[in-house]
Amino acid sequence: MYTDLSNIKTLVQELEKGNHQALVFLMNTYHHQLCLYAYSLSNDFDGAKDIVQNVFVKIWEDKHKLQHVKSIKSFLYKSVYNGFIDQWRKDKKMLAIEQKHFEALEDIVKNENADVLKKQLSLVKLEIQRLPPKCKETFLLSKQEGLTNIEIANFMNVSIRTVEAQMNKAFRILRKKLQNKIKPMLFLLFGINFHVES
Structure with a gap:
């Protein structure tokens, strides 16, 4: 039938x-x-x-x-x-867990010499500003604004793979520029505190 x-x-x-x-x-x-x-x-x-x-x-x-x-x-x-x-929502939850991890690391760093860290964070901020335009925008949206890759992709009207490529490029450039100038732990704190006070 x-x-x-x-x-x-x-x-x-x-x-x-x-x-x-x-x-x-x-x-x-x-x-x-x-x-x-x-x-x-x-x-x-x-x-x-x-x-x-x-x-x-x-x-x-x-x-x-x-x-x-x-x-x-x-x-x-x-x-x-x-x-x-x-x-x-799962991505956001993961981001929150990651944020807690970063905050714990930041507390450890605060025990270091404040003036030295201030100078090193200034170097980080300077090199971030020197990133290629699209690379810098992607990096700041992720590490400063706390957006997920999906949110960044939608905001910038690009694919998630493009966002991932730009993030990888940013970290590659920053590591190359800063690897001998700042403490390795600061690489884990990008986006937590690069609004360095003058």
């Missing part, structure tokens, strides 16, 4: 019954466009595929709840968006 899965009501009913062909039909119909949507949010193609994959897994696990869904397409897009937000 032929089942018309293009009919949304029928598709949902077949999913609720546990019909794997219904899930395959749903993925074949929406997978590509959902990946493009997720990518437009994250600028991370692999991450986008993971988000979409998780959405389809969750739909299958919660298939008995689909009877209340009015538009399967809207439901899918909303699920992808929610998946992106969840990932973004």
Whole structure:
């Protein structure tokens, strides 16, 4: 007996019954466009595929709840968006943990000679200002403003890979310029305190 899965009501009913062909039909119909949507949010193609994959897994696990869904397409897009937000929150959480680590290191550094550290932080600030324009902007958005790579990519309208490349470039230049001039620990404190008072 032929089942018309293009009919949304029928598709949902077949999913609720546990019909794997219904899930395959749903993925074949929406997978590509959902990946493009997720990518437009994250600028991370692999991450986008993971988000979409998780959405389809969750739909299958919660298939008995689909009877209340009015538009399967809207439901899918909303699920992808929610998946992106969840990932973004995880990134922010990681950033908070990283920040705590930096703050602990800063407390250790404060026990060093204040004048020496002040001069070294001035050198750091100077070399940051000398970075190439796009490189400097990316670096400051990350280490001074505390933005995630996703946020920076969206703000600057570039890909996350571009953000990562600019950050790597910034650290490479700064290490080369400062490696013999400042304490190694200060490299871990970039973005914590380079507003050096005059």
